[in-house]
Amino acid sequence: MHFFKLSLSILPIVGTVFLGQINAAQAALLDFEGLPTTTLPTNTPVPESVLTDDFISDGVLFGKTGVSAGVAVVGPGFGLDPSAGNTVVGLDQFGNIPDIVTGDIFFSFVLPNTLQPAQTDFVSFSIGDGGADLDIFEIRAFDINNTLLQTQNFVNESAFPVSFSLPGINRIEVDFTGEFGYSFNNLNFNTPTPVNSVPEPQTILGLAAVLGMGSLMQRKASKRKNLVKSYN
Structure with a gap:
């Protein structure tokens, strides 16, 4: 669950990165x-x-x-x-x-x-x-x-x-x-932007992987919670 919370905390950062690119294209x-x-x-x-x-x-x-x-x-x-x-x-x-x-x-x-x-x-x-x-x-x-x-x-x-x-x-x-x-x-x-200001593909993939892992952890935690309820 802690990992899922971490992944949610990253979402605003990801949004900021991509919104920054959109806003730069004025x-x-x-x-x-x-x-x-x-x-x-x-x-x-x-x-x-x-x-x-x-x-x-x-x-x-x-x-x-x-x-x-x-x-x-x-x-x-x-x-x-x-x-x-x-x-x-x-x-x-x-x-x-x-x-x-x-x-x-x-x-x-x-x-x-x-x-x-x-x-x-x-x-x-x-x-x-x-x-x-x-x-x-x-x-x-x-x-x-x-x-x-x-x-x-x-x-x-x-x-x-x-x-x-x-x-x-x-x-x-x-x-x-x-x-x-x-x-x-x-x-x-x-509007011109600094050279190499766009996130590298590896960075984007890394952020996607973190979010994906957080989602997976949430699903696993949810399954464990449901199993505990069934057992009780």
């Missing part, structure tokens, strides 16, 4: 509205429109050392259809918008309000332009160890949605090849 959305914008066409964006660590409170860091200095916000009417509002375009390593707005876009996940690398299990966004030209994308997801998790390839003439749903995503790379530029909008993701 979605964040960046739509880039209300921010200073850059007028296109131009190769040098207005400094106030450049984004790098502006969204670390949400857990996103734009840019990649030696390759990209981040992204710049552009106003309605460029890239995605005008109703999309503000969008962002990729910068080169010097902070300029490449000719015909063909810069690749890189962003990684950090723990909110820090620069500590983190991971998520879901990312989605809109990407492309208003149409009439052929845009080719290779979009890649990497983990914290720079291991390629998944690659998605697209050939489109207009804007379209992209999503990744898999554990351990630390960085996304948008590699663009096309006849004219594109932009990026509505970045949606589950």
